[in-house]
Amino acid sequence: MEKATNNNLPSHYVGVGASAGGLEALQTLLSQLPENTGAAFVIVQHLSPDFKSMMLELLSKHTNMEIQNVQDVEDGIQVLANTIYLIPPKKNMQMARGRLLLTDKIPESGLNLPIDIFFRSLSEDQQHKAVGIVLSGTGSDGSRGVKSLKEAGALIIAQSPESAKFDGMPNSAISTGMVDMVLKPEDIGEKLSAYISHPLAQGKTEVIKERMVDNQDLMNEIFTVLKAKSEIDFSKYKPSTVARRIERRMTIKQIGTLQEYLTLLFKEPYEVQVLSKELLIGVTRFFRDDEAFTILREKIIPEIVRNSTEKDPIRVWSAGCSTGEEAYSYAILFADEIERQNLKRTVKVFATDVNPDAINEASVGLYGDDIQHDVGSDILARHFSKQTTHTFQVNKNIRQMVIFATHNMISDPPFSNMDFVSCRNILIYFQHSVQKRVLASLHFSLCKDGFLFLGSSENLSELAPHFETISDRTRLFRKRSSVRIPMGASPSMNSMSQTSSQTMPSVSRLLRGYRGNSTSGAPASFASEKLISKYAPPCVLLNDEQEAIHVYGNVENFIKRVPPGRISNDIKDMVNDDIAIAVSSALHRARQSSEEVYYTGVYTQVGKEQVALNIRAFYMKEHDIESSPGFYWLVFEQQDTNENASSVTQISFDAAEQARQRIEDLETELKQSKEHLQVTVEELETTNEELQSANEELMSANEELQSTNEELQSVNEELYTVNSEYQEKIAEISQTNSDLDEVLSLSNIGIVFLDENLLIRRYTHAASKYINLLETDVNRPLHHISQNIEYDEMLADVSKVVSTGRTVVKEIVTRDKRVLQISINSYAYSDVAESKGVALTFSDVSKAKYTEKGLAVAYNELRRSVNNALAALGNVELSKKVSVLVLDDESASQIVIENHLMLLTDLVDKVYVASTISEAMNIYQRESIGACIVDFHLDGETAIDFAECFDERENRPPILVVTGRADKKLNPLLFSHGLLDLLQKDEIDIDSLGRSLRFAVRRNEIDLKVSQDLQSDL
Template sequence: MSSPSEEQQPTHYIGIGASAGGLEALQDLFANTPSDTGVAYIVVQHLSPDYKSMMPELLSRHSTMPIQQVTDSTELLADHIYLMPPRKNMMIADGKLLLTDVVPDNPPPMPIDFFFKSLAQNYAHRAVGIVLSGTGSDGTRGVKALKEAGGMVIVQEPDNAKFDGMPRSAVNTGFADLVLSASEIGASLVKYFQHPFIAGNTPKDYENDDDNQVYDEIFSLLKKQSSINFSQYKASTVARRIERRLSINQLNGLNAYHRLLLESPKELHTLSKELLIGVTRFFRDEAMFDYMQGKVVPELVKGAMARDQSLRIWVAGCSTGEEAYSLAILFKEYIEKEDLDCKVSIFATDVDSNAIAEASTGLYAEDIQFDVNPERLEKYFEPRPGGFQIMRSIRESVIFATHNMLEDPPFSNIDLVTCRNVLIYFQQGAQKRVLSSLFFALRYKGFLWLGPSESMGDLKSHFDQLSERNKLFQKVSNQRVPIGTHPPGLTLPGRPTAQLTMQPFSSSMRSPKPVANGPLSIVQDRLLREFVPSCIVLNENFDAVHVYGDVAQFVRPIGAGKISNNINDMIHEDLSVAVSTALYRCEKCQEDIFYTDVTLSDGEGKNKSIDLAVLYVRSGERDSPVATVSYVLQFQVNQVDQESDERYSTTFDAAESSRQRIMDLEAELVKKQEHLQVTIEELETTNEELQSANEELMSANEELQSTNEELQSVNEELYTVNSEYQEKISQLTELNDDLDSVINATNIGIVFLDESLAIRKFTAVANQYIHLRETDIGRPFHHQSHDLKYDELINDIAHVSNSGEVLEKAVYTKDETAVLVRILPYRNSGGRISRGIVLTLTNISRQRFVEAALEKAQSQLRSVVLEGSEPLALERNRKGIRVMLLEDDDVDQQRMKRMLQSSGRDYEITLCSTIDEAVTCVGNQEFDIWLLDYRLPGGTVGDFLERIGEHSTPGILMSGYVETDLEPGFLEAGVYDFLNKDELTAELLVRSIDFALERKKVQRVIDGEGLTD
């Protein structure tokens, strides 16, 4: 097959997704869409695999465009409608539609998502996705893919749809460009395609010297609205998205759009959202995540454990958080599988505060089940109404914050940075700045993960590329790379650099850097050295965080190996009991503790007596949940003349204190053990019950979920089938009404009997002969009375039912009306004879009347001929026959005149159009024959005959009306024959005239006037 010509190729490709209730929506859409838009329409539906769809036939009544059922490799042409077949998934590539079989035993098929993703991937901004009526969420993920590629999305107004599941789910993504009723979509598409920017006819005055200034003003509005400087984004991307908004809003220039942005905050928000392109999903690019799981995750975890530090990850441009949570799940799986003890901290940042707020909740729609495998979904997600929520332990491992990579400072000491599909939207200078920030953030041998279309640029020499396909890099240089200065005006006054609360570093013992070198700072340092005793500041875990003075004599020497800053590991052996006891009492009582005369050996055989104090320091209110507790461990060597404050201090007896401490600890331990045992037993019992109940619930839930999915799929298919059947029934009802009208117009009585000879249906005319009512349907026919003089009617019906023969009889009714009764076997659509019966009753009184008149004339003629003394002279070739034609229709006048003139006879024809003209003509001259129309202006031929009175001229009546409209007394008034205009021929007309003239002669003989004229 040859490829379509350039004129036949579509300018755009429109994917239309519909499910339950979609037939009506599709009819409304195409009924209001012109057939010359130059685009291709591809309809994707949920179809039953066991049902042959009538969609092409049903849609053809609402559109003049050719409608085609798709086969594999169907080439797309402009102004055509293509329908996806059942049991298939469909994709588009190179102007062709490709079909694949649906894989059985998989999750419910999502053919709309499948096609939309293919459409977005292949045609980007030339793609349009339309979501119509349906249940579920099919199409939602496809809508996101279309928006990411720059396509257009139109959704049917949920309140206008028969089933609002699919439209509402698509609207909730926030990516719908237009939300319209099905009947409005066609007109909007036409306006969109005819817009100069879409049609390729950009106005000449669009590009001018003021454009850059207008762009700057638009960027300024966006920055005020979202605090984002979009001037650093790629000009082509920004321009294309602004032009698309121009097309949707039917505006012709930047100035007009700038005015709209000034007047419409909603449009400003929409443009900002479009430029941010916040599209992502769980485990996006599954092959890349598999590579991470196999190669990178183990190495990162082992490296962090070797350093005895937590693993730090930064997800830059996290959007709504799916990728950050995906990494959290990946690391948690590995740590649990290897039974390791490693803390993972993930910092997820994005410039969009709305996206960050959404990500923090961890709530996602049901369609994530198609991105997350069932095991992970069950283990790390909790069902919620309308979707799922990430489990609490995963959410707690991820810290979300608003952060602008172009303006805000980066994090530091990061083991893994992911920044995927963000750099491609920045200009080159902005890309370099961001990459420098990411380089600074990474620790040596840290990993950087970019998007498939991104590269390292000038920093390539500072990284090893571990996977070219997966764009994974490892930092191999510690060389300082300047981040780069920000352009003037980038940072808004008063804006915080990063809305992120960082945890304090665990490397304590580090003195804070002075904030200034002024005189006050020097005085403070001198006061601290001279008057503050030697002390160690501890946090709530008894880890040393700061030291004042010289505490070398009170702590142990630092040995080789791992260093711990916990006070119990640092304190001198002689002071360990006193310090631990004091700290225990201080923590328990929440008050300062003072000990005196604590003995400390100086290592040379001499002992010192020191005073020991533990000060309780609490920040914030006592009951505040965010208050922090610190302890100050203070040491002071006693002098001989030093006086101690006996009000608060206690002489420290090491032996007594040790014994008391041991007794307290033992008592507390026994109590804790007893309480723990009881708790464990209760917990085990409860856990067993919960586990059993949970297993049952899980099993039941899986079965219900599977059943629900199957029922939902079947329900959608049944509804689609039902919609098509309803449409077909509507057509059949209309055809049946037409058939009834035709049958009634024939003035023939018809009775339908079933195989048991019960009444199935009848026409109103049948009531004239057989006494039937609507309530008689279903009753045996022999129960009905009738006016026919036909005693063998029931027997004849039974005979036809058994033999299949056709029986026809002419009978009379009780009022002497002649009726032709025909009894026929019923034939079905295949032509086969069933045991049903069709009974027809036709009034043949007119035929009998004519026959009787002819028989009477024939009898009279025979009598004259056989008994008369002279033979009857009939002049068949008589010349100059005078004819008056009374006919009000000019066409019929000329028609009959031509018939008479073409017969070869000599007729003198006088034409009259009204009764008055005819009466005048008859009064002024004689005629041999009258040709009379039945219906005339102001009356009928009866009125004419009545006004003429007694006459001897024979007449022939002509009419297009049925027999019941005529008056039987016309023959007695001199009308000798009746001709139907619809059946009239020249031969029949001449023969009828001859018959009338001959009969007139016979009548004259009968009347005694003789045969000679």
Template sequence: MAFFRHLPVDSGMAFVLVQHLDPSHVSILTEILQRATSMPVVEVANQMAIEPDRVYVIPPNHDMTLLHGTLQLSAPEQERGHRMPIDTFLRSLAEDQGKRAIGIILSGTGTDGTQGLRAIVDKGGVSLVQDPATAKYDGMPSSAINAGVATHVVAPDQMADLLLLSRSPQSSLKSAQPAPATISGMNQIMMLLRSGTSHDFSGYKKSTIGRRIERRMAQHNIEDIEVYARHLKSKPDEVHSLFKELLINVTSFFRDPEAFVLLKQEILPQILADKPDDYVLRLWVAGCATGEEAYSIAMILREIMEEAHREFKIQLYSTDLDDDAIALARAGFYPHNITRDVSSERLRRFFIKEDNGYRVKKELREMVVFAIQNVIKDPPFTKMDMVSCRNLMIYLGSGLQSRLIPAFHYALKPGGVLFLSPSESIGSHTELFTLISRKWKFYRTTGSITSHCAVMPGGLSWATDNGAKFPEVQMIKAKETNIAELTRRALLQAFAPASVVTDLKGETLYIHGDTDRYLRPPPGHATLNAIEMVQDGLQLAVRTAFGLAISQGKATLGHEVSFMAGGEARRVILEVRPLHDAESGQGVVLVSFQDLPALPPAKPLRHKRAADPSDLKRIEELERDLSYAKENLQATIEEQQSSNEELKSTNEELQSTNEELQSTNEELETSKEELQSVNEELTTINAELQAKIEQLAGMQSDMKNLLDNINVGTIFIDDHLNVRRFSREAAKVYRLIASDVGRPLGDIKSDLDDDGLLAKAQTVIDTLIPYEREVRTIGGDWYLARIQPYRTLENVIDGVVMTFSNISARIAAEVAEQEVHDIAEGIINAIGKPMLVLDGSFNVISASGAFYHEFGVSPAEIQGRSIHSLGNHQWDIPALRELLETILPNQQTFDGFEVDHSFPGLGHRKMLLNGRRIVCKASGRPLILLTIQDQTAA
């Protein structure tokens, strides 16, 4: 009522009220709410369309959902019992309205609504929860708050302002083109988060981050993101609150049930098909949130092993960034509404029902190791048979997604399985995985070095900064043949000269056309160096032009060269062009050869005069010098070629050595990463063990304080009657000291008068029937000794528990009471007058000996019977009845009441009766003392 009184009638919102109703109860909530608001309040009919500024109330004995803005009614699955109508509606609201959905939890018992709010928050909606201090029943609000799904926790009369504020979008964050101030404010927030929490959220999707920042801004009534950034800087606690807001812990048991059916029926059986019985199955659940998915996989594994009658050792690692979520997962306690996702058979098999929910059994809990891990920057686990990462990558940007997939491939064994959610995929990393199920996103690893390269020096995805760039995956795509491509090829074949493309060292990279006329393999070791393969007559010109292209970047164009090949004179146009490869960033050289027609043979000259002998001699000398120069040049070229061969051989040896060193370095790096992963696993297990040790220490402290404060001596004995543990009070019965732990209890002297308890303890172990009796010590103290079987959590009998409760005070009180009773009875009998003691219902409690003698009755005939029914009802006198009924309530007495009656065996008697009220000191019970005086003789 307080919620609706403060709501304006023109908010533009529709309100749907879902409450817990008795199926047979006629609801009058519609009439009651109409008194608190001017908006129309109607009870929902099936297929009713939602309209703004109206209130809709669920009818009794119906479940309700929302589909395309229309309310759908259905009969509940079970008429009575533990139903969750609020969760049902809120989940459908989240699916139908997405980030426009607003969930409100008001006063109520149980946990209904918690999972529904979780679904709304997952879709980007807002959740309001009533402050438990203002709720008549705080069960539902407390459950939502403890689950971390409450965006705001306020009183009902303050919710209207938050609703109106949430209706107005933060335009600065949702604009398609954010203003520079918005970008600056967002960057400041990212830096504050990174410095305050050591976690970088800059790689997350901006829409996801923006929605959660908006929530925190709305909670503090801040509309400017830069103002909120300054608020973060001045309030370190708000940094932690925003960090918790950004951690998305939305999960459930067996999310996407069909995917888990496929996992049980096909995926896991294929993994386990060829494995020996002692095989260690390793699985990793990344981003496990509160652990539901990890426990779901563990349940399936346990069912598979039981059905196959095989037992494997399971190492199931479950990690998340949120320490609070990990703490909940380790506790293994979940609310009642998990019955929507977990079958009754699995609930019975794997859970223990408690007052407020269900707790996973020890058998299931011990299969999973939970740990805190940042999957983005921490090393991954290795040698996994399966990795499950569901509904994590949908919140990450493409850069982080591209880094995670190779990391998962690196973590998996060859043939291992990657399990993603239906809205996630491996992206462009198709060379790392093969698809198993397109719908449910199961992938199997393939042999690839890409993920291995990603973890080599300089490429570790968890050790590099966010600015690191990774090599693009080369995709071979089929090219479509078209007319333009055919034309280009024909023109190149017909008009382009024969060419060869080399690197800067002359090594051949590509050959176009027929180059056999210009290039030939040299004798000796095979080579692809184009400079060494050039015909002898062309070699000098090619080397010179190649050197200019390399050293000065100058192109040689249209250079005519004549040379002899196979006894034939040839002419060629040589062109050498330096080029730059934009893709590799390296230079290449293009060498082209174009044939020229041969020159016609020279006509013989007509000698007009005889040659001068001196000219002939000079010509011979020049020819001799030219021949000598050619020989020297050829020798120099050969020496250079020999030196180049030697240098090349040396370079190859150095390169081989470098490759060996590189291989060794890679092996060392791989070993290092494996050791790092093993260390991560050990750290994870150590954290889990440390948590268990702390929990065990707390339980031991609680147990010690419990045993010390109940003042009951307790001895725990194993099935061989050896002492396991004992409490302080037990030393008063058995003379136990700390060093007696592990010794047979029969070796310890007791202070009991008659110690036959050990034989009874053995009997309890054999028969499982508890035993108790009262025992007395030599010092006179009395104890109530109990012996009961010792049962483990697995319901296995492993000894007995002996307890000793001191009852000395009770025994003393009983003895004192008996003594008082005996004294009183002696006094009454000594008086010699008939007397009766009656209770409040006038039943006889006791009588004096004189009464038994006088009226000839035994105690069995009168004790416990009403005085009015004694004998032949001689005491059933109306006047006496009236007197007796007035004594106790009015605390009165009567004296000299005369009874004139014929008694069986006594004849006619006259008697005087006197009545007194007495109080039993032990119990405080009021009683009546009735004395009888015979007046017949008188």
């Protein structure tokens, strides 16, 4: 194993996740990657646990980089640059300190997600030096891991769904919103190489250093652009955080300088949106951090529920909630604990985030199926409903416990009287001064003994004395000090108005009227406020909802004392009860008439005296624009200060008359509302009927989908069965190939297999004696290899076989006088019609040739002896005449032979003629045949076939063979089958036929006598 040095450590660590259909994508990706990127590649492929993986062999053909199967060693394997690492079957893999560690899969743990496991460890170990790639595959493995990688600042790439054989995994990753690039496999290599080689990615330059020296103005302009788009001042974030995210976007966009990137931000508004999203880092999940949530479940939440009352709701604030997973986690824990303690309690979880898109997504409560690995099967069954195949929605009772709102922790006021506040992994991105201000606001928001939950890398800093540590490891604290901690320049409003049970408007909207009319710090504004306070009558500025947003002068005689607990900014709740009707009426008339309303004779109790008041009210729009927000002025004047009211129509306030008039107005509004409600009810009834019809159609469609799903499941089972058969077949083929390789290696036959291009595919060891072959010669052309035999026409003969398909057989005498038979045959080496090659077979037939030559000499000697014996036996008279069977399929030959036999009256008794073997056998079984004369070449058969019709040679009559074709090879062949003589048809006469017949019969009699004597001796 190569030892790691600074030179061979990777610049980046690329994790590649793939499943079904991923092999082809991996091969394409690797074929487009340079071999010297300086990065390491770790491939996590879903593998069958029952079969040996062939990934290394299959991928090595597409890259020159070294490929290793990760081995299970105690300390793990050191990851090196320009190397590919493959996960083995039955294992999960993680990275720690730049080393790959293997762990066994746990069978009883359910669905295993090896890609998520590796991506999470990669993000923790390598941070922004990591890259995550998700390729073809079914399911959602990898989607949770890319969230962790994104949070760490890694690059995320997904294969485009349309190019994937199975788009489940790429789609799931893309749906997280964390993917930076969606590419085809053939494009990933180029983009990845460009990213890795960028100077910022290599660490050769850093934006943070440039910002501190030369680029302060450019960074300020970037902050200005971001604030104009998102209303968030990112200059309050840590410079290192901002710089790292900007570097990442510059690297992805292949931009070298801040000036170029600023120009891009002006050109492409979408890039501003992307950068804002990058800086917000909205990564979260359900029940994040098991240890911390165990403490919450077992200790913190039971205590909060136990100390609560039925009258006062339990108040929880999840600050920086992102897409809502943690907020819903708290709601679920409180709901379960309240049920466990069998109490009636109300819980309000205020979930806020600066990103309105995240808030909108969170309020729906719809999440991908990957959450089941975070929430567990029990919670999933009780608190979630399955919406589609791959989505779950939080149940309505839990959603109603959570109120979502956009909220900027830096500039907006905090909530108050909270029993539990969670602000996790947010403070770490703020500058220290901002952290202190936010912590002070969180301290303010908690009630006494309230709990604070921070991120694992966050601490209380200077505010530690004001809290008690519950668990330092999980960052859980309890508020102990009620001392008011200064919050800097943050506003002082203590509550927010709830607009519904599920969502809440932006906190900043409640301050819009104040901010729109305030120019704090300007001398003119300061002087104006002092003049108004000193010389103007007491008055209150109200927003469009009639909520007080600013008070001028002393209004304590007309406003109630603020009671403890939650307060309301509604002016009708704030003024004294005896003037509430007058105030409400004045504001109502001012809104309707758009003119100033002036009431006189309004009485209120001030101390022990009744004081007469004049009330002015008027309504106006900001900047006189109809669509802009409006506001009210409400002025209180004692009647001895109304000298300047002569220009306004005065109305003496009669409480009874105003009440009657108000009642009439309300009755008119109520009548109109009833009419409008009736129309609405009718429209809703119509809509309801349409919805019922649509519901029936959807139910029908759902039934069809269920039926289709069952069919698909059945098909899937069949496919699984077929796949199993294929696997078994592959195993058989593998075994056959193994046996064939063994046979070829043991045989002494030289064989060379060529493809259609005459490239050497494989060969046996024996072939190397005739052709100078080495293992490295595989895939080389045949004509590149020298040979040890004198066969100049070999290449020409091979080409002839390729073109014609006809076998060529040659015998060559080698230099050492051995006879070599070379057979060149065409063969198909795959099921593809065009895949036809050539097999050259080299057989040493020297022994066979020498044996054949010796047999020929022996046969000639034997033939001379037989001829001599024939001459002697041919003159011997037989003891009795014989019946002769003539078997010949040529009628002319039959007649000639029959005529000759009929003239041999002293030898032949009867002559029988047959044209076929079956006909001849019928005659033989029926008649007493003493000898047979058989034509060697019959119609489709031979004399040998006739001879083999007899069970034993002793039971066979003597057979003479005649032929019309001269063939020297027939003599040895007939001799080996016990056939006694061979006569040429054109040479037959009465004498030769008689001698041969006498010889055959007499020879047969002698053979029978010898056989009988041998049997008697035994």
